[in-house]
Amino acid sequence: MSTLTTSLGDSAIMLRRNFRHTVRNPVTVFQAVLFPIVMMFMFVYVFGGAFDVGGGRYVDYAVPGLLVMALGYGLGPTAAAVNGDMTKGVINRFKVMDVSHGAVLSGHVVSTTARGLIADAAIIGVGFAMGFRPHGSALDWVAAIGVMALLGFALSWLTVAMGLAAKTVESAGMATVPLIMLPFLSSAFVPADKMGPGIRQFAEYQPFTPIIETLRALLSGGHASTTQAVAAVAWCVGLGLLGYVWAVSTFRKRA
Numbered sequence: 001m002s003t004l005t006t007s008l009g010d011s012a013i014m015l016r017r018n019f020r021h022t023v024r025n026p027v028t029v030f031q032a033v034l035f036p037i038v039m040m041f042m043f044v045y046v047f048g049g050a051f052d053v054g055g056g057r058y059v060d061y062a063v064p065g066l067l068v069m070a071l072g073y074g075l076g077p078t079a080a081a082v083n084g085d086m087t088k089g090v091i092n093r094f095k096v097m098d099v100s101h102g103a104v105l106s107g108h109v110v111s112t113t114a115r116g117l118i119a120d121a122a123i124i125g126v127g128f129a130m131g132f133r134p135h136g137s138a139l140d141w142v143a144a145i146g147v148m149a150l151l152g153f154a155l156s157w158l159t160v161a162m163g164l165a166a167k168t169v170e171s172a173g174m175a176t177v178p179l180i181m182l183p184f185l186s187s188a189f190v191p192a193d194k195m196g197p198g199i200r201q202f203a204e205y206q207p208f209t210p211i212i213e214t215l216r217a218l219l220s221g222g223h224a225s226t227t228q229a230v231a232a233v234a235w236c237v238g239l240g241l242l243g244y245v246w247a248v249s250t251f252r253k254r255a
Contacts (some may be wrong), residue, residue: 017107025077032074033119037126040066043189044130051190060134063127064215065188068208070119071152072183075159075176078112082163083172086254105160105247112156113149120148135221144218150236151211155179157243164250183208207235 043066048058085104124132136144159176166172185203186192192203203209210231217224 032077032115033070033122036066036070036073036119036123039069040123040126040130047189053191057131057133059127059130059132060220061216062189063123063132063134064219065183065186065212066123066127067120067148067215068151068186068212069180069183069188070123071116071148071155072176072180074112074115074119075155075179076173078108078156078159079163079166079172079176080169082108082160083166083169086164087169105251108160108163109153109156112159113152116152116155117149134219136219137221140218140221143224144215147211147215147218147232147236150233150240154236154238154240154243157240157247159243161243161246161250164247164254182206183212186212188212207239211235 040062043062044059048062051058051061053061134141158179162175163172166175185199186206186208187203188208192200192209195203210228213228214224214232217228
């Protein structure tokens with residue numbers, strides 16, 4: 001059996017293991033899938049009327065930001081799970097079983113990305129029930145899904161790296177808080193030009209704003225700014241490469 005086939009087989013086993021852990025943990029399911037829906041109800045029905053988004057319906061404005069936020073809410077359990085594998089001796093058992101090292105990491109990355117996309121599908125479904133009416137074409141939707149998958153993949157690698165670098169399970173979960181909080185300081189729920197000095201500039205130049213604005217343009221059927229789209233892809237690729245290099249180097253030192 002080739003090395004590639006063995007690695008793919010090991011990755012499939014790790015992926016199945018991680019999905020089983022997710023299904024058996026109600027807290028993870030709530031945090032990754034249900035809590036973003038709770039946030040959606042809160043922002044659209046409770047706070048939505050207080051925000052000026054240029055005359056459009058607030059649910060149409062908020063959904064792209066909520067899609068990005070949904071990708072972040074499932075990161076904490078992944079970081080904790082990765083750290084638990086390292087600190088509880090699970091990795092040593094895998095080494096004895098001759099499981100591919102790459103499969104251990106990729107299993108967490110793929111399962112986290114898939115979990116985030118499931119949460120995004122739930123957000124879109126609930127959004128339609130709440131009046132969300134996108135006007136993007138089929139090609140726009142394909143591009144939007146691609147952006148979400150790329151961002152989810154990048155954040156997953158960064159989360160795995162944080163989990164590997166943390167000293168304890170608790171600190172691993174806390175390390176992902178900035179990734180969860182940054183969308184709040186972006187154009188997710190209110191246009192950046194409506195914000196006060198300082199916060200406005202931060203919102204304009206932080207990673208999530210161009211990603212959210214690109215998704216918003218694609219789903220609305222409008223023309224996505226080339227500058228915003230390039231910045232969105234560049235941020236995703238940059239974060240993904242940072243997470244991958246950091247995760248692999250840390251794993252080699254600790255495993």
